Amino acid sequence: xxxxxxxxxxxxxxxxxxxxxxxxxxxxxxxxxxxxxxxxxxxxxxxxxxxxxxxxxxxxxxxxxxxxxxxxxxxxxxxxxxxxxxxxxxxxxxxxxxxxxxxxxxxxxxxxxxxxxxxxxxxxxxxxxxxxxxxxxxxxxxxxxxxxxxxxxxxxxxxxxxxxxxxxxxxxxxxxxxxxxxxxxxxxxxxxxxxxxxxxxxxxxxxxxxxxxxxxxxxxxxxxxxxxxxxxxxxxxxxxxxxxxxxxxxxxxxxxxxxxxxxxxxxxxxxxxxxxxxxxxxxxxxxxxxxxxxxxx
Amino acid sequence: xxxxxxxxxxxxxxxxxxxxxxxxxxxxxxxxxxxxxxxxxxxxxxxxxxxxxxxxxxxxxxxxxxxxxxxxxxxxxxxxxxxxxxxxxxxxxxxxxxxxxxxxxxxxxxxxxxxxxxxxxxxxxxxxxxxxxxxxxxxxxxxxxxxxxxxxxxxxxxxxxxxxxxxxxxxxxxxxxxxxxxxxxxxxxxxxxxxxxxxxxxxxxxxxxxxxxxxxxxxxxxxxxxxxxxxxxxxxxxxxxxxxxxxxxxxxxxxxxxxxxxxxxxxxxxxxxxxxxxxxxxxxxxxxxxxxxxxxxxxxxxxxxxxxxxxxxxxxxxxxxxxxxxxxxxxxxxxxxxxxxxxxxxxxxxxxxxxxxxxxxxxxxxxxxxxxxxxxxxxxxxxxxxxxxxxxxxxxxxxxxxxxxxxxxxxxxxxxxx
Numbered sequence: 028x029x030x031x032x033x034x035x036x037x038x039x040x041x042x043x044x045x046x047x048x049x050x051x052x053x054x055x056x057x058x059x060x061x062x063x064x065x066x067x068x069x070x071x072x073x074x075x076x077x078x079x080x081x082x083x084x085x086x087x088x089x090x091x092x093x094x095x096x097x098x099x100x101x102x103x104x105x106x107x108x109x110x111x112x113x114x115x116x117x118x119x120x121x122x123x124x125x126x127x128x129x130x131x132x133x134x135x136x137x138x139x140x141x142x143x144x145x146x147x148x149x150x151x152x153x154x155x156x157x158x159x160x161x162x163x164x165x166x167x168x169x170x171x172x173x174x175x176x177x178x179x180x181x182x183x184x185x186x187x188x189x190x191x192x193x194x195x196x197x198x199x200x201x202x203x204x205x206x207x208x209x210x211x212x213x214x215x216x217x218x219x220x221x222x223x224x225x226x227x228x229x230x231x232x233x234x235x236x237x238x239x240x241x242x243x244x245x246x247x248x249x250x251x252x253x254x255x256x257x258x259x260x261x262x263x264x265x266x267x268x269x270x271x272x273x274x275x276x277x278x279x280x281x282x283x284x285x286x287x288x289x290x291x292x293x294x295x296x297x298x299x300x301x302x303x304x305x306x307x308x309x310x311x312x313x314x315x316x317x318x319x320x321x322x323x324x
Numbered sequence: 325x326x327x328x329x330x331x332x333x334x335x336x337x338x339x340x341x342x343x344x345x346x347x348x349x350x351x352x353x354x355x356x357x358x359x360x361x362x363x364x365x366x367x368x369x370x371x372x373x374x375x376x377x378x379x380x381x382x383x384x385x386x387x388x389x390x391x392x393x394x395x396x397x398x399x400x401x402x403x404x405x406x407x408x409x410x411x412x413x414x415x416x417x418x419x420x421x422x423x424x425x426x427x428x429x430x431x432x433x434x435x436x437x438x439x440x441x442x443x444x445x446x447x448x449x450x451x452x453x454x455x456x457x458x459x460x461x462x463x464x465x466x467x468x469x470x471x472x473x474x475x476x477x478x479x480x481x482x483x484x485x486x487x488x489x490x491x492x493x494x495x496x497x498x499x500x501x502x503x504x505x506x507x508x509x510x511x512x513x514x515x516x517x518x519x520x521x522x523x524x525x526x527x528x529x530x531x532x533x534x535x536x537x538x539x540x541x542x543x544x545x546x547x548x549x550x551x552x553x554x555x556x557x558x559x560x561x562x563x564x565x566x567x568x569x570x571x572x573x574x575x576x577x578x579x580x581x582x583x584x585x586x587x588x589x590x591x592x593x594x595x596x597x598x599x600x601x602x603x604x605x606x607x608x609x610x611x612x613x614x615x616x617x618x619x620x621x622x623x624x625x626x627x628x629x630x631x632x633x634x635x636x637x638x639x640x641x642x643x644x645x646x647x648x649x650x651x652x653x654x655x656x657x658x659x660x661x662x663x664x665x666x667x668x669x670x671x672x673x674x675x676x677x678x679x680x681x682x683x684x685x686x687x688x689x690x691x692x693x694x695x696x697x698x699x700x701x702x703x704x705x706x707x708x709x710x711x712x713x714x715x716x717x718x719x720x721x722x723x724x725x726x727x728x729x730x731x732x733x734x735x736x737x738x739x740x741x742x
Contacts, residue, residue, distance in 0.1 A: 031542065172572045175570065
């Protein structure tokens with residue numbers, strides 16, 4: 028039973044890992060960021076490439092991926108997203124286009140494959156990431172075998188969630204972000220540089236996705252399409268938790284993860300997935316704004 | 325303006341109507357100018373391009389080798405390559421384009437069953453010919469398709485008895501991706517397991533392309549099984565083997581015996597996750613013959629990648645072009661029907677060994693092999709059938725070599741029911 032609960036916790040932490048960035052870009056900024064999954068993918072590829080070309084391991088890849096995807100996020104915000112604030116459906120289409128561009132850039136090795144040049148680690152194939160021995164295998168705790176890599180993911184997710192909470196609720200920049208969520212025009216009138224804060228927030232959300240990618244690369248497959256299914260799960264978590272609520276995202280990720288884990292153990296994985304979707308639908312019907320909705324006027 | 329558009333639509337409809345009614349006989353094209361056109365239809369973009377690009381390359385390599393050696397009947401082969409884009413609907417459209425517009429007498433193509441099933445109506449309606457190189461679930465009998473990959477009996481008929489007798493494992497946990505191929509494989513496996521005195525204790529599936537294995541591997545761990553039979557396909561394979569090791573399971577105590585895990589997946593997961601596990605295929609890159617080694621070298625030179633891996637479907641993509649070439653040479657004329665009649669019983673020395681097209685069901689005799697994965701990412705072949713095994717696409721429903729369900733007359737549906 029302990030193992031089942033642990034797997035549920037692990038599933039929840041993986042959901043949260045992907046959803047954290049979305050909770051920022053979608054939850055806080057109102058951008059349906061379809062390119063979020065691609066940010067995860069880019070993070071995973073940073074792990075692959077840094078391993079191949081710099082010889083570094085997964086721990087070094089975490090800050091590296093954060094920087095790369097944050098910069099990429101900043102670029103996307105500056106070029107595309109900033110012109111679309113307040114136009115929810117337009118952000119969906121535009122970022123979907125960006126997502127396809129990023130995918131193809133990786134698949135076609137930035138277009139170099141047309142000229143017969145190949146970069147090791149890119150291209151349409153599956154990529155391999157070495158996981159340090161310390162993260163492989165199991166730990167024996169209280170008579171149960173605990174998966175080391177999953178423990179590592181849970182820890183990283185907890186650290187990231189705490190860091191995000193601290194940034195948003197305990198710093199001046201975070202206060203500005205929350206002010207913009209509530210009312211962008213009022214915030215601007217109070218002297219907040221809305222443009223700049225928005226750009227940085229989007230970059231931060233993208234950076235979180237990049238770290239999620241590093242974690243995924245260690246136990247899932249790295250290939251250009253890997254991010255697409257993850258973004259769906261991410262949106263489920265954010266919508267169920269309540270758009271704009273960090274605590275809501277944390278709780279809903281935990282709930283969905285445990286439901287998935289327990290139902291899968293009792294029956295099978297396919298039914299578990301159906302139950303998860305069913306629960307999300309039920310919650311949206313009963314509480315259309317999610318578990319923790321922002322109460323605004 | 326509106327009239328123009330209507331006119332245009334009308335004439336367009338007429339033109340396509342004319343195309344549909346013009347029968348094969350009136351075609352002038354295919355082999356007039358000292359060359360034979362053939363279609364090559366694999367996904368060069370999309371999720372499946374990972375594997376299908378290699379099948380495309382192997383086909384092109386075979387064509388260029390044949391052309392370099394003088395072509396077929398003194399004619400060069402001109403390949404018209406199309407992109408299936410990992411989408412069955414696109415496969416159907418491109419197959420129509422190749423058959424109706426380009427009037428090729430044969431198309432080489434498809435990796436997934438979904439794409440073959442989507443393209444099949446085009447070939448059956450036009451009485452054209454499709455060469456399909458992938459291992460698949462069987463349960464198909466078309467006189468317009470030549471199947472050169474393994475069917476379930478060619479992957480399992482030596483594998484299951486070997487697991488039970490040589491490895492001494494009796495309790496099977498069957499796991500697969502949730503679609504037709506793994507489910508048909510499981511059906512055949514269960515028949516063979518029970519026949520050989522083993523038992524299966526679970527038959528579980530995970531969504532195709534899904535890679536969250538935590539619960540499943542935990543279930544395997546607590547199930548009391550002593551061997552895992554995996555029909556998991558695609559990128560989920562990598563996550564499966566990784567999770568397996570990360571939950572503390574080892575292949576020396578509880579081996580994964582797989583039907584789909586090939587050199588490609590092993591390279592992507594990192595060989596240390598698979599060391600000691602087993603796979604059954606008619607072809608492995610590690611087959612230790614001069615013919616195969618030369619083939620691997622030529623393939624690497626052809627794709628300009630010194631580390632490129634070869635695998636079963638890739639090898640079939642290669643040798644089926646040679647079987648086709650021999651059939652064209654034997655046939656009186658270059659038409660799909662003549663080629664099909666001529667390909668029956670054709671034999672060829674492929675990199676995996678001797679192959680032969682069964683005249684009745686147009687499937688291929690192949691030699692089942694079992695390999696154990698080594699730290700260098702290659703399979704060590706530890707068991708092989710002495711000779712090629714007859715293909716039985718309906719073995720899950722009781723087909724035997726003396727009682728064929730699929731013959732040159734078509735499928736005998738009455739046998740299927742009983």
